[in-house]
Amino acid sequence: MRLQLRLLTCTLLLPLFLQPQERPGAESANLPIKRVVLYKNGVGYFEHLGRVRDNQQVTISFTSGQLNDVLKSLTVLDLNGGRIAGVAYGTSAPLDRQLGDLRIPMDGKTSLADFLGALRGARLEVRNGSTVITGRLLSVERKTRMSGGATLEVDYVSLITDAGELHTTEISPAFSVRLLDRGLAGKVDRFLDLVASEREPDVRKMVVSTAGSGDRSLFVSYISETPVWKTTYRLVLDSKTGGKPLLQGWAIVDNTIGQDWENVDLSLVAGAPQSFIQNLSQPFYTQRPVIPVPGMLMTTPQTYQSTLIPGGPRLSGRVTDATGAAIAGAAVKAYLGNSLVGQTATNPAGEYELSGLPEGVVRLEVSSQGFHTAVVHGLSGSARQDVQLQVGAVTQAVEVAAASPVVSSDSSVAANGRSLGSGAQLGKFKKAGAGAGSGGGYGGGGYRVDEARAQAQAAARAQELGDLFEYRLKEPITILKNRSALVPIIQSTIAAEKVSVWNEQAGLPKPERALWITNTSGLTLDGGTFSVLEDETFAGEGILDAIRPNEKRLVSYATDLALTASSKRGTEQQRVTRVRIIRGVMTLESEMREKRTYTFRNEDTTPRTVIVEHPVRSGYVLRNAVEPAETTADWMRFRVAVGAKQTTDLLVEEARPIFANYTVTNIDSSLIATFVEQRSIDKNIEESLRKVLAQKAVLADLQTQLEARDQEKDKIFDDQQRLRENMKALKGSAEEKALVQRYTQQLNNEETRLDELTKEMAQLETRKEAAQAELDRMIQEMSFDVEL
Numbered sequence: 001m002r003l004q005l006r007l008l009t010c011t012l013l014l015p016l017f018l019q020p021q022e023r024p025g026a027e028s029a030n031l032p033i034k035r036v037v038l039y040k041n042g043v044g045y046f047e048h049l050g051r052v053r054d055n056q057q058v059t060i061s062f063t064s065g066q067l068n069d070v071l072k073s074l075t076v077l078d079l080n081g082g083r084i085a086g087v088a089y090g091t092s093a094p095l096d097r098q099l100g101d102l103r104i105p106m107d108g109k110t111s112l113a114d115f116l117g118a119l120r121g122a123r124l125e126v127r128n129g130s131t132v133i134t135g136r137l138l139s140v141e142r143k144t145r146m147s148g149g150a151t152l153e154v155d156y157v158s159l160i161t162d163a164g165e166l167h168t169t170e171i172s173p174a175f176s177v178r179l180l181d182r183g184l185a186g187k188v189d190r191f192l193d194l195v196a197s198e199r200e201p202d203v204r205k206m207v208v209s210t211a212g213s214g215d216r217s218l219f220v221s222y223i224s225e226t227p228v229w230k231t232t233y234r235l236v237l238d239s240k241t242g243g244k245p246l247l248q249g250w251a252i253v254d255n256t257i258g259q260d261w262e263n264v265d266l267s268l269v270a271g272a273p274q275s276f277i278q279n280l281s282q283p284f285y286t287q288r289p290v291i292p293v294p295g296m297l298m299t300t301p302q303t304y305q306s307t308l309i310p311g312g313p314r315l316s317g318r319v320t321d322a323t324g325a326a327i328a329g330a331a332v333k334a335y336l337g338n339s340l341v342g343q344t345a346t347n348p349a350g351e352y353e354l355s356g357l358p359e360g361v362v363r364l365e366v367s368s369q370g371f372h373t374a375v376v377h378g379l380s381g382s383a384r385q386d387v388q389l390q391v392g393a394v395t396q397a398v399e400v401a402a403a404s405p406v407v408s409s410d411s412s413v414a415a416n417g418r419s420l421g422s423g424a425q426l427g428k429f430k431k432a433g434a435g436a437g438s439g440g441g442y443g444g445g446g447y448r449v450d451e452a453r454a455q456a457q458a459a460a461r462a463q464e465l466g467d468l469f470e471y472r473l474k475e476p477i478t479i480l481k482n483r484s485a486l487v488p489i490i491q492s493t494i495a496a497e498k499v500s501v502w503n504e505q506a507g508l509p510k511p512e513r514a515l516w517i518t519n520t521s522g523l524t525l526d527g528g529t530f531s532v533l534e535d536e537t538f539a540g541e542g543i544l545d546a547i548r549p550n551e552k553r554l555v556s557y558a559t560d561l562a563l564t565a566s567s568k569r570g571t572e573q574q575r576v577t578r579v580r581i582i583r584g585v586m587t588l589e590s591e592m593r594e595k596r597t598y599t600f601r602n603e604d605t606t607p608r609t610v611i612v613e614h615p616v617r618s619g620y621v622l623r624n625a626v627e628p629a630e631t632t633a634d635w636m637r638f639r640v641a642v643g644a645k646q647t648t649d650l651l652v653e654e655a656r657p658i659f660a661n662y663t664v665t666n667i668d669s670s671l672i673a674t675f676v677e678q679r680s681i682d683k684n685i686e687e688s689l690r691k692v693l694a695q696k697a698v699l700a701d702l703q704t705q706l707e708a709r710d711q712e713k714d715k716i717f718d719d720q721q722r723l724r725e726n727m728k729a730l731k732g733s734a735e736e737k738a739l740v741q742r743y744t745q746q747l748n749n750e751e752t753r754l755d756e757l758t759k760e761m762a763q764l765e766t767r768k769e770a771a772q773a774e775l776d777r778m779i780q781e782m783s784f785d786v787e788l
Contacts, residue, residue, distance in 0.1 A: 038269065040526075043225060048221070060208070071089075083211050116140045122136065127177075129172075233250070235517075235557075249525070253486075255484070261478060266473045314353065318352075321388070321389055359380075368389055370392075371389035493520070498513075502598070502613065512558070519548065568597045569597075576679075577590060589659055593654070597650070597651050598649065664689070665775075695775045705764050
């Protein structure tokens with residue numbers, strides 16, 4: 001008969017009130033677990049396989065927490081032409097919802113007074129000693145009365161009899177009540193049943209109903225919350241023969257799902273697929289709005305929100321100096337009015353970006369040590385604005401207007417994707433059967449412990465599954481419910497070097513004994529604890545992170561008591577080592593050098609190999625001849641050999657470059673003398689700078705002459721004004737003729753001198769322009785890059 005697969009993935013789920021009801025006349029059977037896959041994220045994948053006949057039902061038990069995972073992952077297959085008639089599971093509404101359905105206003109913590117108060121209006125028969133009162137309950141009140149000098153709070157019950165009389169009696173130890181209303185006693189009994197159900201075991205049964213004829217196979221799979229499986233390792237050092245250490249790995253597996261695992265195929269996956277919890281097993285009620293009955297149908301005007309545009313204007317650009325070189329670390333701030341709306345710093349390439357800016361005209365301020373602050377006005381919208389900083393004091397600002405904005409209209413997103421592996425092998429059913437694994441063990445009495453350990457084999461096969469890694473046991477395993485097992489998963493030699501590790505910043509008093517291991521097992525080692533055995537004796541333990549094949553890793557396990565470590569630090573400013581002059585800017589490059597000397601004393605009779613972890617610091621370069629054995633993101637690791645009863649030093653010398661920028665036109669003779677005295681420039685640079693100074697002196701002399709002639713012109717203008725005033729004053733006097741003639745001659749002479757001064761100043765301006773052009777040419781052609 002053609003194999004037919006009928007798949008039901010949580011399609012027909014029939015939630016009943018408390019427990020699922022089995023079909024009358026249907027035979028029920030259990031479905032054993034055949035395959036289990038455990039993950040590091042706290043979930044497990046389970047496969048059941050069993051036989052069913054005709055219209056048979058299969059029952060699987062879960063807890064409430066497991067049921068939520070089962071409902072969102074359940075897969076049911078009838079492998080031989082039958083069909084799935086339905087899947088029912090035990091469920092219940094929340095207790096407060098069920099109590100509300102009884103229409104008795106009580107909760108799970110109701111007192112006697114609350115209980116009676118909730119029955120207000122019911123017919124009761126109240127007995128208090130020999131007193132009997134029958135009537136409808138009016139109220140339950142708490143009153144205060146005095147008894148023997150003490151104040152007591154007492155509850156009283158008030159009833160109205162059929163005759164209309166009001167009776168009140170105290171709730172005392174002799175007090176009793178009988179419910180007279182029809183059906184009320186049954187509701188109270190139901191209330192007590194619901195409250196008592198909270199103490200029942202948390203077991204939820206799922207019944208899979210099959211329909212068909214004959215003997216068939218039924219397959220069920222799902223995921224469920226499980227304890228995280230754990231890894232622990234043993235590293236056995238062979239110090240006598242010098243062979244490779246033996247790595248033995250074990251997995252700790254816990255069965256807490258409430259069902260035995262009998263002869264199951266077990267796989268352990270070192271990975272964490274995404275998983276989550278959703279409360280699907282509990283009925284969910286939504287809160288619906290209460291709409292009043294309309295009195296009149298009327299329409300009212302409505303307003304609607306405007307479109308929300310995500311983000312805002314973006315400014316980007318590049319910050320450079322006068323030579324066009326990028327300036328890293330420059331502070332870039334954006335202001336809207338006087339409010340700071342964004343700030344950042346340029347990257348090593350001088351680039352900056354400000355996003356999410358508000359709408360409006362933005363002012364950009366860019367500053368860096370040794371340069372004038374640049375202020376760009378009139379920026380609006382998204383634009384690219386490059387900024388060039390001029391050498392000078394940061395307190396002085398150079399203001400410019402924004403260039404025409406270049407708005408970015410295109411955007412692209414580059415994504416680097418990688419395959420995470422489908423994990424298809426994890427979901428395939430594999431029939432359990434006897435494996436061909438070999439058994440270890442001690443025979444006779446001639447085995448040595450180390451020989452037996454070396455001959456032992458792992459009980460698991462390891463394989464890659466995309467980004468995951470699976471250890472699959474070679475033979476079926478049995479783990480009873482609420483029991484745990486220790487399963488060997490790795491048995492392999494591994495490359496390792498015994499060293500001592502010193503990290504001054506760790507704050508430890510002594511170096512740590514460690515193994516520098518290389519994972520030559522060919523397997524991915526999951527993270528976990530490890531113990532080190534040396535000479536058949538415990539030597540220490542530690543923590544191992546996940547290690548991929550052929551990856552190298554340091555793992556410490558004990559304190560090296562025979563080794564003493566100390567360090568000494570020194571700092572010195574180095575002289576200028578490089579001078580560059582490009583386009584009128586001179587850059588002096590020097591170094592701040594730091595020396596760290598590590599000293600180790602070995603008091604043992606055997607030599608030590610010490611691995612020194614020295615911090616990697618941004619902006620520093622290594623200057624000493626000793627190269628690190630390896631470098632991580634945060635540490636440089638240096639290897640130091642320390643002989644028996646010997647003291648050995650390790651010198652680590654680092655340098656941080658320091659740059660000083662000078663504008664050539666601002667350099668004077670005293671600064672040149674300082675450079676020469678400090679040997680910050682060579683002879684050629686000194687000669688070029690002095691030629692520039694000489695040309696600046698020529699330019700300054702021409703400027704002085706221009707200023708002198710300009711002052712002479714001002715003096716002549718003042719004298720002419722005086723003469724004209726005197727001539728006005730001589731009107732009608734006896735001396736007018738002689739003095740006017742004299743003043744006129746003097747004015748003529750001064751006019752002649754003014755003409756001469758105008759010609760001289762024009763000639764001086766021409767000579768000054770030529771001198772300035774020559775100075776500019778000298779500066780632009782001055783180019784040096786000298787190592788001192």
